[in-house]
Amino acid sequence: MIKKALLGGLLALAPSLVAAQATLTAETTSPGSTPHYVDTTLAAVLASAGVANLQITEGATLTNSVEAVADGRLDMAPAPLILPFLLSRGIGPYSGVGPEKGAEAAGNIRALFFQVASAQMFGHYNSNPIENIRDLKGKRIWNGPPRGAALTSGRAMIQLLSGLKEGEGYEGVQSPWPDTVSSITGGAVDGWTIPEGLPSGREIAIAAAGGITIYDVPSDLLASKLGQQIVAAPGHAPYSVPIDDFRAAYAGNDITVVTDDDSFDTFALAFAQIVTASMDEELAYKITKAYLEGEDRFLTGSPRGPFLGLSFGDLDGKSQGVCGAVQMKMHPGAIRAYEDAGHSVADCLRP
Incomplete structure (x- = not known):
């Protein structure tokens, strides 16, 4: 895995960092x-506000990042909400931690704000078409990194589309995030499923090697019992974007978008920006205050800005993917920042 440290990202451009x-x-x-865009934008916002110099390491496996925040070895990370959920139970990628220590570690995590922006989609090259996305038997499908939330969601997507489980009808292929594009463009897989923001730089990079087609979840499958279970599963949230807006986001690229109605409908990975529970309350307040005041910068700094699903208003918990199976609490400093800005915060988000 290639990691690149960004020391605040803007030393030469932002004198306020001093x-x-x-x-x-x-x-x-x-x-x-999407998390990369949010984090680098947050670094710029915090620097401009004179709040903090955010030293970011790129290309991380968020499974490890969440545990590092919980253990106090890292100050901040974007967390797919399924990961704190799994950590709290000591299962999945955290089975080695165990339930008791996992619950203790998860109890050390607090949220500053939320996003619901990465939509699960399925794609293939037009030169190697999949005639029916409901029939993936015998196919090799890239379905995520070697472990973590995206892999869990990728496997769920293939099961929803085709009824197949990995190793029982199709072959799942995984690689670290920095190798995703090369793994797919190298021709070793028949298709892929990835949680992506809109527009996705990865999908555009993949399409640069040849035309591609991407799909949402067909309406009948999304409305099925399994589909609704997946949408409501820990770490997921509903996702729907008007199809004209979705296609416009990829205009000029060799990308065909297929859906069976007038919207691109699937399930999203819900994220929280997490910090340690022990973070100084005033610092958490200043970070969240700067984030809220930087709304225009987040929404206009990238074509994907309007589709980020970032939490700039009232927080009811359920719309953010929490207060259900996932019980994520906010940092008291973040709650104070939201309330000072005139926003309401649901009781289920209070520690």
């Missing part, structure tokens, strides 16, 4: 992903 009040460590995903 006056930053804190230096914080953070990890995020690879360039081109």
Whole structure:
């Protein structure tokens, strides 16, 4: 895995960094992903506000990042909500931690804000078409990194589309996030399923090697019992974008978008921006305050800005993917920042 440290990202461009009040460590995903955009934008916002110098490591596996925040070895990370859920039970990628220590570790995590922006989709090259996305038997499908939330969601997507489980009808292929595009463009797989923001830099990079087609979840499958279970599963949330807006986001690229109605409907990975529970309350307040005041920068700094699903208003919990199976609590400093900005915060989000 290739990791690149960004020391605040803007030393030469932001003199205000000199006056930053804190230096914080953070990890995020690879360039081109939604969490990467959010984290690098947050670093710029915090620097401009004189709040903090955010030192970001790219290309991280968020399974490890969540555990590092919980253990106090890392200050901040974007967390797919399924990961704190699994950690709290000591299962899945955290089976080695165990239930007791996992629950204790998860109890050390707090959220500053939320996003519901990465939509699960399925794709293939037009030169190697899949005639029916409901029939994937015998196919090799890239379905995520070697472990973590995206792999869980990728496997769920293939099961929803075709009824097949990995190793029982199709072969799942995994690689670290920085190797995703090369793994797919190298021709070793027949298709792929990835949680992507809109527009996705990865999908555009994949399409640069040849025309591709991407799909949402067909309406009947999404409305099925399994489909609704997946949408409501820990770490997931509903996702729907008007199809004209979705296609417009990929205009000029050799990308065909297929859906059976007038919207692109699937399930999203719900994220929280997490910190340690022990973070100074005033610092958490200043970070969240700067985030809320930087709304325009987040929404206009990238074509994907309007589709980020970032939490700039009232928080009811359920719309953010929490207060259900996932019980994520917010940092008291973040709650104060939201309330000072005139927003309501649901009781289920209070520690």
